[in-house]
Amino acid sequence: MTRSDAACGTANGSGPWMLEIENIHKRFGPLTVLRGIDMRVAKGEVVVIVGPSGGGKSTFLRTLNHLEKPDEGRVKVDGQLIGCEERNGRLVALPDSRVAVQRRQFGMVFQQFNLFAHMTALENITAAPIKVLKVPREEAVAEARRLLALVGLPDKEKAYPEQLSGGQQQRIAIARALALKPKVMLFDEPTSALDPEMVSDVLKVMLDLSEGGMTMVVVTHEIGFARMAADRAVLIDGGVIVEEGPPDAFFANPQHERTRKFLSKVLDHRAT
Amino acid sequence: MWDWGAFFHYLHNTYLLTGAGVTLALSLASLAIGLCCGTLAALMRMSRNPLLSKPAAFYIWLMRGTPVLVQLIIIYTGLPQLGIRLNVIESSLIGLGLNEGAYLAEIIRAGILAVPRGQFEAARSVGMTHAMTMRIIVLPQAMRIIIPPLGNTFNSLLKTTSLASVISMEELLRRTEVLIQVQFKVLEIFIVAALYYLVMTTIWGFIQERLEAHFSRSHAAPKDEAGAEAALQPNARIEKVLLSHDAQ
Numbered sequence: 001m002t003r004s005d006a007a008c009g010t011a012n013g014s015g016p017w018m019l020e021i022e023n024i025h026k027r028f029g030p031l032t033v034l035r036g037i038d039m040r041v042a043k044g045e046v047v048v049i050v051g052p053s054g055g056g057k058s059t060f061l062r063t064l065n066h067l068e069k070p071d072e073g074r075v076k077v078d079g080q081l082i083g084c085e086e087r088n089g090r091l092v093a094l095p096d097s098r099v100a101v102q103r104r105q106f107g108m109v110f111q112q113f114n115l116f117a118h119m120t121a122l123e124n125i126t127a128a129p130i131k132v133l134k135v136p137r138e139e140a141v142a143e144a145r146r147l148l149a150l151v152g153l154p155d156k157e158k159a160y161p162e163q164l165s166g167g168q169q170q171r172i173a174i175a176r177a178l179a180l181k182p183k184v185m186l187f188d189e190p191t192s193a194l195d196p197e198m199v200s201d202v203l204k205v206m207l208d209l210s211e212g213g214m215t216m217v218v219v220t221h222e223i224g225f226a227r228m229a230a231d232r233a234v235l236i237d238g239g240v241i242v243e244e245g246p247p248d249a250f251f252a253n254p255q256h257e258r259t260r261k262f263l264s265k266v267l268d269h270r271a272t
Numbered sequence: 273m274w275d276w277g278a279f280f281h282y283l284h285n286t287y288l289l290t291g292a293g294v295t296l297a298l299s300l301a302s303l304a305i306g307l308c309c310g311t312l313a314a315l316m317r318m319s320r321n322p323l324l325s326k327p328a329a330f331y332i333w334l335m336r337g338t339p340v341l342v343q344l345i346i347i348y349t350g351l352p353q354l355g356i357r358l359n360v361i362e363s364s365l366i367g368l369g370l371n372e373g374a375y376l377a378e379i380i381r382a383g384i385l386a387v388p389r390g391q392f393e394a395a396r397s398v399g400m401t402h403a404m405t406m407r408i409i410v411l412p413q414a415m416r417i418i419i420p421p422l423g424n425t426f427n428s429l430l431k432t433t434s435l436a437s438v439i440s441m442e443e444l445l446r447r448t449e450v451l452i453q454v455q456f457k458v459l460e461i462f463i464v465a466a467l468y469y470l471v472m473t474t475i476w477g478f479i480q481e482r483l484e485a486h487f488s489r490s491h492a493a494p495k496d497e498a499g500a501e502a503a504l505q506p507n508a509r510i511e512k513v514l515l516s517h518d519a520q
């Protein structure tokens with residue numbers, strides 16, 4: 001049995017959860033970044049993750065859609081195992097091409113937007129539907145225009161990323177992720193690279209999404225957004241979940257010393 | 273004495289013109305072979321698997337570390353000793369193509385490395401496989417970095433093909449020399465040959481300019497936001513990488 005097979009563990013039945021994450025471990029060489037993370041997210045639930053730099057938040061998000069292959073543990077979306085498949089009662093790791101197909105169930109939004117630099121806003125949104133899903137061009141373009149309107153940028157379809165502000169780029173990036181009709185949206189500090197005046201445009205789009213019933217896992221230090229949109233707040237540090245709870249209690253009255261320390265730092269930073 | 277009559281006569285000599293045609297065809301074919309070998313070698317060289325990266329590194333090292341002239345002579349005159357007999361055209365194409373491939377491999381690799389990591393990740397995140405990511409997202413962006421040095425190596429290649437005259441490939445230089453042996457108008461005929469090379473490299477210069485403009489169209493467009501200025505900085509850095517690569 002190879003190591004990647006071992007990472008699949010054993011198959012179990014699925015519950016009512018959109019996302020079931022069990023015992024995720026991730027190492028980079030000698031450095032252990034994730035030390036066993038479990039999480040279940042219901043359909044339509046919004047989970048906000050906070051935590052100090054280097055704590056493993058980004059790595060955790062990236063193991064969910066298998067941009068990073070977890071060394072141990074497993075991820076299920078809507079009951080389907082990601083990265084592995086049961087064959088003759090045994091779990092085997094899937095090849096790159098199959099994992100790529102499964103990955104479409106997640107939309108991902110990055111801190112640095114990562115729009116395709118050689119494509120216009122419209123092409124950024126239609127590229128994957130046309131090339132990956134083989135959607136007819138006219139259909140993909142119509143859907144992309146609908147998404148551009150949704151994120152408030154109907155007049156930017158011909159603009160290249162370099163011609164757009166950070167906030168505009170991030171909203172196009174959200175539209176690009178939505179174009180694949182994902183079941184879960186992952187956000188990795190979507191507003192951290194933005195000028196303050198653009199943050200609210202992006203948060204508004206995310207708020208609309210959550211109200212529309214999208215299941216979301218959001219790494220962010222926007223406490224205001226967390227309180228308004230999140231069903232649950234989670235602190236990840238040292239590769240484990242230190243504390244989790246309903247946002248109001250979590251931010252107003254944290255139970256753990258590490259959470260308290262972290263929150264006071266973030267709030268201090270915001271105040272100055 | 274300089275003979276204007278002879279000069280104008282040889283300016284439209286079919287024998288020489290055909291030689292120029294062969295030079296052009298040989299250059300284009302070598303470029304095509306070089307692009308295939310070069311892309312493959314670049315991708316292998318960047319692989320984490322040493323069974324792929326080591327042979328690619330060896331190929332690049334070998335080709336760039338020895339003169340093309342020596343490579344051509346070994347292929348044409350030396351290999352028959354091992355029972356491998358290649359005709360003049362095969363030897364020229366293999367020699368020039370493999371050599372070009374090694375230089376292009378390094379250019380293509382530099383181009384791919386200049387594409388920010390985030391572009392790979394974004395492509396993977398929307399469900400593209402590794403091969404699609406390379407083809408649809410990375411290589412088109414790498415082209416912007418690759419085209420200027422690629423154009424320069426093609427310019428060199430147009431001239432380097434003249435080395436194939438040594439193994440009696442009937443290209444422009446070889447035909448020039450043959451003609452001189454019967455006509456004795458050394459300077460006139462050589463100047464005509466030089467002009468042919470000049471015309472080919474100059475036309476290529478124009479084509480290269482158009483290609484460069486085409487592949488940087490997403491960057492040449494006017495800005496409509498002051499905020500976009502900041503986004504320019506990474507590209508300035510890429511340009512620097514490119515310049516320093518070019519200088520090597």
Ligand SMILES: Nc1ncnc2c1ncn2[C@@H]1O[C@H](COP(=O)(O)OP(=O)(O)OP(=O)(O)O)[C@@H](O)[C@H]1O
Nearest residue numbers: 028029031033051052053054055056057058059060
């Ligand atoms: N590809 C990689 N190779 C080696 N180490 C890595 C890699 N990716 C992340 N790490 C390391 O893993 C640790 C956790 O990184 P991660 O990016 O997940 O933290 P984070 O919680 O997102 O931090 P931040 O708030 O700064 O974004 C860090 O020490 C980082 O250096």
Ligand SMILES: [Mg+2]
Nearest residue numbers: 057058059188
């Ligand atoms: Mg991070």
